[in-house]
Every structure is written in structure tokens, then in C-alpha cells.
Amino acid sequence: MLSYQFREGVHIAFNESDVVITTPYATRLNSIQQSLHIDRPTDALKILLRDLLDRGVSREQHLELLGQLEGFYTKGLLSVELVGLEGAAISLNPVKSLLRRKNAPGGDYRVRFSRFVNVQPLVDGLEITSPLSSATVRLKDQRLFPILMQLVLACDEATLKEALPIDLRSHYADIISLLLSSDIAGVCDGQGVADIDQEAVEAGWTTEDLAFHCHTREQMIDVCRYQAIPTSNNTNQLPAKHQRIILSTAALPSPSRINHNLSFFQVVRERKTIRRYQEQPVTAAVLSDFLWHSMHIREEILCDPGLSRAYPGLLRPVASAGALHSIELYLCINRCIGLQSGFYHYDSCNHSLGKLRDLGEPCLQMLDLAAASTCRAPQVASVSPGLGQRPDVLVVMSARYGRNASLHQQTGLSYALILKDVGSIYQQLYLVATALGLAPCGLSFGSSELFEQASGLSSRLECSVGEFMIGNPLSTDGYGLRAGSDLRP
Ligand SMILES: Cc1cc2nc3c(=O)[nH]c(=O)nc-3n(C[C@H](O)[C@H](O)[C@H](O)COP(=O)(O)O)c2cc1C
Secondary structure, eight states: OEEEEEOTTOEEEEOSSEEEEEOSEEESSOOSOOEEEEESOOHHHHHHHHHHHHSOBOTGGGGGGHHHHHHHHHTTOEEEEEEETTEEEEEEEEOSSOOOOOOOOSSSOEEEEOTTOEEEEETTEEEEEOTTOSEEEEEOSGGGTHHHHHTTSOEEHHHHHHHSOHHHHTTHHHHHHHHHHHTSEEEBOTTSOBGGGHHHHHHTOOHHHHHHHHHHHOSEEEHHHHHHSOOOTTTTOSOSSOOOOOSEEEEOOOOOOTTOOOOHHHHHHHOOOOOOBOSSOEEHHHHHHHHHHHHOOOEEEEESTTSTTOEEEEEOSSOOGGGOOOEEEEEEESOEETBOSEEEEEETTTTEEEEEEOSOHHHHHHHHHHHHTOOOOTTSOOOOTTOOOOOSEEEEEEEOHHHHHHHHTTTTOHHHHHHHHHHHHHHHHHHHHHHTTOEEEEESOOOHHHHHHHHOOOTTTSEEEEEEEEEOBOGGGTOOOOTTTSOOO
16 A cells, blocks of 8 residues: 655644744745645644654545545655565655656556666665656565666566566555656656657767756756755865966966957857967967966955855956866976976966976877867868877866855756856957967867876866867968968957
8 A cells, every 4th residue: 555655855844823834945036934724724734734644544535535635645745665474675865856556558558768867875775766767666665675676678567567576566556656756767668768768869869968957957956855965175275376386387478469450240250169280389478368367366356245155256358157166277387488388277367377297198199189179160171080180279168166066065056057157258368368369179089098198186076077279370371470470340
């Protein structure tokens, strides 16, 4: 028999003339937990509410209040558990405030797990989740674990029944209803695709992308889930400015304004990816301007002053979510007039380069990976795969994850915001490079392992998240425009 109980996070206040049910759900817009008001509840309803709080109830026990019970169920307020001879067997635990009860269809049908499920071992069983589901399912009785294997592929009723322990076979309809209602499993089409997966499979979503997307773009929040996330001891301890231990400092020439005479709109119009470089390498002066106008620290500020979560932020030419600026620039300098080749950290506070190591094997491999990922631009016959040149300078962006996590561990948005910051920096580097007459190219591929070897930092603390190439554009391919030379307004 199925037993219904209020899920974790539901609170009830019994007042004189009404009852207020606080749900575990809030929204990104309004973090106050949503609530339901019941005016003048009958005594029978009060008993039902108390029973749902204290111990489970069955539908049969409260036939006269089935409508109310169903209402709580569809609002995602009730956990449902099936008990067998060996205790709790399987449960459904809603995670969204909308749940639809589904039963097995009539006739011949096959069911399977969604392709996007994830199984997590917990102390009281295996929890099955999916980014598309409105509830999780927990297999509590180990005798049910074999159904995990059965439901990986389309499975008919007889096969699934056989996989159940004998005492639970008579509850087959309830078990299938829990699996279907949670959207953890679906009814298959002729190709063996579950109905719940159809659109995501057609669109080509990968499991990792769908989980990341759904997690970071959800509107409705299950407050309990966020409270359960262990918080780091490190909160607010990572300083805004990042100083590295370096071998030596290479001063950069002061930023200049010479030749920066393109209007902003000319720069926007002329911006394009250039993947071919001249013999003549970039100069330290141009590199200095490139870094200054992209990433130098203008000011250190206090964000959210007056709030307990006040934290140090930075202002730079480029924008960053929450002014966190957790992205650091590292430079693989292959060749640059006025600077030794090597691997450097950009000290965006002092506008200088801190040398970390000579251009050793990891750096050379990063440069080769950059050259190899240089592709034929869709719109011009510029470079074919395999013919890419090593750039004069490979800019590697790394993220200090802990800095974002100090603010966003609870919201779960840390990595999504890091990637958005990376996009913002890509565009800044493109525009500044164009204004300076450099050849810019953002890259899709990079290796966190190579960056770890080159930087000597654990990727758990600082990981590479983006790469960008620059050099002097090859003039013969029509790209070699210097800033302010040929460009018409
Ligand atoms: C995030 C991002 C990743 C990119 N990855 C690569 C890459 O791996 N190799 C490459 O040659 N170009 C890469 N590019 C450049 C694009 O191919 C280029 O922007 C696109 O062809 C449009 O050309 P345009 O920049 O000249 O307008 C990337 C651009 C961005 C913004």
C-alpha cells in the first residue's frame, strides 16, 4: 500500500481560523518560501494534515478527502512510499511544485529509465534523479536494485514484474506509477525512446549538458536541496587580487594611446577572427596595451556593503558577474619583441607580468594544441585543420573556483557564471585586439592538465577555462590592417 506524508521542508501553522502550509519551494525571483492558506479547515482536514505531518496515510484511509490529498500531491508536497515485507521498498520524493500522477498505459507497453538519469548511493538506498524529472525515486529495499539493470533498456511488463521480489509483485501497478509519475522512467516508442526524453534526444542534448543547464537555469528552487549543500570553510577568504609566487617580474611599457584612433563602432564593425600571423612578432608595447585595456584592475571595491555577505570585488574594463573577477590571465609567450618567451601570470593590479617558468614542454604542448584547434573559418578559406600556426601569444584564462563558490555555492551557479565571465572576456579581447590591429582568435579547446603542469597549481584551486590566440595579422591575406590605417568610418 502506498503511504503519503508531507515531504521534508513542509511546515504547517495551525491558527485559530486558518492553516498556513509553508512549502519547500521558492523562486529565483523571490527567495521567500511559497505558502498555501486554507481558510476555516474542517476537523477532518486538520486530522489529515496532522497525519501527513506525523506519519504516513493511505488514500483509502481518507477517501472523503481524496481531492485535498491529490491537491497536495500535485503541488509536490507529498513523499510517497511503498512498504513491502522487508520494510520501505521504494519512495517518490518531489523536487518541483508540480507533479502529475501517471499510471501504466493499457495493453502492451514497454518502459525504460530516462537516458538522463543519475544514480546516487545514499545511506538508505539508491537515489535516482534526472534533470527532467519532477521527483526523485529512492530504491530502499536492496531486492529492488536489479530493476536498475532492467530499465536501462525498454522493458515489458512481464520482465519487469519478474525482476521484482515476490512480495512486491502484487504492487507492480504502484511501482510503475511511482516511476512514471516522477518522470524518472517513461513509456517507450517503437525506437525504444522514452516519451519523456523525446524532445531532448531529438535536440541532441548530452546528459552532462542537460544536467548543467537545468540546474543553473531553474526558476523554482527546492530550498532543502540548497540547505543540504555543505558550505565551504573558505567563504570570503579568497582575496579579490591574486598574487602569484613568481621567478621574476617583467615590467610592461606604460599603456599608450598612440594609434588608438578607431572609433568604437569601427572596431565593432571590423572585429573578426584572424588565424594567420606575420613573420614580425608582436611587441611588448602592444601586448601591454592589449592587457591594460582588457583586464587591468581599475579599483578594488566592497560589494554588498552593509550585508553579512559583503565581499571584496574588482572593477576592470571588462564586466564580471558580481564583480568577482575570478578569472586570471596567464600568457604563453611564444615570441614577443621586448619580452623573453616563457609562461607568465598577468599581475592585473601592478600591470606587469610575473614569470612562472620558461617555455617548457607543457607550454609548447598548449601552443601546439592551440595551433591544432585552429579551424577553417566557416566564412573564409583561411586555415585548414592541421595548418594552424602557433600564435605569438596564447592567453590562457584560469578560474579561481573558490572565489565564485564563496558567493554562489548555495545557488549552484558558480561554474555557469565563470563560463559567462569567460565569454565576456573573449569579446573584450576580440575588441581590444581589433582596435590594436592584432590578429585575435578565441579557442574552443584547451587542456586543464597542461595548464596544471605549466602553472604548478592544482586544478581544483585554479583551472583553465578558456584560451585566446594573438599575433600580428598576415598582411597579404587582406587582414593586415593596422589600427587607424585603412579603416573608413
Ligand atoms: C567561444 C569561441 C570559441 C572559438 N573556437 C575556435 C577554435 O577552436 N578555432 C578557431 O579557429 N576559431 C574559433 N573561434 C572563432 C570562430 O570560429 C569565429 O568567431 C567564427 O568563425 C566567426 O568568425 P569571426 O570571428 O571572424 O566573426 C571561436 C570563437 C569563440 C567566440
